[in-house]
Amino acid sequence: MPTTIKDVAREAGVSVTTAHRALNGKSELGAEKRERVLEAARKLNYVPSAAARTLVSGRSRTLGMIVTNNASPVYADIVRGVEAVARDAGYGLLLCNSDDDQSRALECLEILRAKQVDGVLITPVQSDRRDIDYLRNSHIPYVLLLRHFDDPADDRVIIDNEAAAHGASRYLLELGHQQVGCIAGPQETSSGRARLSGFQRAVREGGDRVRADFVTGQAFTVEGGYQGAIALLSGDVRPTAIVAANDLQAVGVIKAARERGLKVPDDLALVGGDNIELAEFLDPPLTTFHQPALAIGRRGAEILLDRLDGDERPPHHVTFVPDLIVRASSGGPV
């Protein structure tokens, strides 16, 4: 039984209301009584019940967060950024993983709604829009992270995936590769589509001598990259360079190449995406573009908290533009 404000009031010999006012600094009241109350609260180790406050105020001072998988480096950093901002603002953070399974995401949303989170940060499952629709229909403020639908009404914090992938791909092509492959992420995801588009644009710009091949729908994981690489390397014409959808995939490519006795970058040039912490220590160090995951999380949380604070401005569309980071995996000068 946690101690309640009633206990504090009794201990201090005042009414519950007075205790409440002393504790929350509402109206002015006798300095002496205030002290007695604060003293009693300290002595009894009083902490106000969030549940009761939520019940009466309708606000929980808790944010919800749904990500694909908090253990994946990019999401891990995003969660970190969100948590830091949330806690600084005195908010709790309820974390859920969807594994990009919509029904799971909806379960999570139901829990979050029951717990009356004040807002939600979400990397939507993009097999369909049900998660986002749920949030909208429930009138829960939300901010999209990493992925988004075209609806401009949504607040969102993303990176320019098209430009990022284009830059990385073009870099590879300028090194002279004429047979390039691309492992594209799930094409339901806006990020997966955009990165493929960027690759394709670079290929088009490369002119007629460039021949490109790609596989789609590979998960943003080591395994996804591995499978994608197997597919690309099994084609009739082996690519001399591969653009992976992200760094984890690139690791999968390295694994596949290693198994086939191909040396990266000599036999197979490679670029990834995201610039995870260990990218520079991989074998070989990975050429990639930098996705500022921590900042994305922080910015998203700030936007959400602003909304909860009454921010009525038009939708926030924050787009970071990643820098290309050249390392050894792409071949060419480092």
Add this chain to the structure above:
Amino acid sequence: MPTTIKDVAREAGVSVTTAHRALNGKSELGAEKRERVLEAARKLNYVPSAAARTLVSGRSRTLGMIVTNNASPVYADIVRGVEAVARDAGYGLLLCNSDDDQSRALECLEILRAKQVDGVLITPVQSDRRDIDYLRNSHIPYVLLLRHFDDPADDRVIIDNEAAAHGASRYLLELGHQQVGCIAGPQETSSGRARLSGFQRAVREGGDRVRADFVTGQAFTVEGGYQGAIALLSGDVRPTAIVAANDLQAVGVIKAARERGLKVPDDLALVGGDNIELAEFLDPPLTTFHQPALAIGRRGAEILLDRLDGDERPPHHVTFVPDLIVRASSGGPV
């Protein structure tokens, strides 16, 4: 305004109590009325208020979790494991990072207590025992993960760090190294101490010809390993092998070695710890021991949920025994 049970009752034309019973399947009641209620609930998209339930029941169906840093690979996996088990049981998960700062941890605990979490999973800040004392004094059930104090009353899920580090160190010594270094983690942490002990035991067992050197207090991060390596490599006698406190530190060692033109493992053999996902793809692939972080999280959450379910058995002390994973960084046969 979310819809309440009152709305459902009105819609169904029954009393609140009846609605409650229909929704919670308490006592038997007219099948027809039950249907009307369920139908109304569905139609109104009713979700019971967790805040109200918490207020009346005293239980929130939420777990709290405090880790050093959810973005660090081991913690990320632990969080993942906890979240999976928690959600399967219908529990929410409130996540906090302490950055191993006790005052921050205590802030988090205050929040968690206010939100009346039913239990807490924690990797304690071990600068002192205030976080654990707080939990105990607040009568909040808790399970320690990764780290522990000697108090056998605490439930805990850890690995045998001493044995793990001993095995890794001995492996290195058996390769013939006579000048070995160890980068030890913060010695306030039980894991940091145990890993150093394991190293020292291996050195003792190595006999008189083995000369060992070590630095303590290096953070379990790339930077910590880097600094530690600088220190060890700047000594009068350069070690030919280094035992890092974990894989991230080992990465830092690789970085330092690279900067100094030392080749791993030829000029400097290296072992880490934890077996993070990318350990095998590093340059060079890292010899390490496997810490089953996901399983640790899962097991911890299961124990905690059992406690909440009334498990009164003696304290659970789960200790996983890590396997050594030999890769190229240690030199020797792979």
Add this chain to the structure above:
DNA sequence: CTGTTAGCGCATTCAG
């Protein structure tokens, strides 16, 4: 300046 009253949404008494 202070205390009394009422109500947030739900679950658990009690009566009927």
Add this chain to the structure above:
DNA sequence: CTGAATGCGCTAACAG
């Protein structure tokens, strides 16, 4: 089988 009343802890509205 059903409903009305009560209280969880806190805050807001209303007296005094």
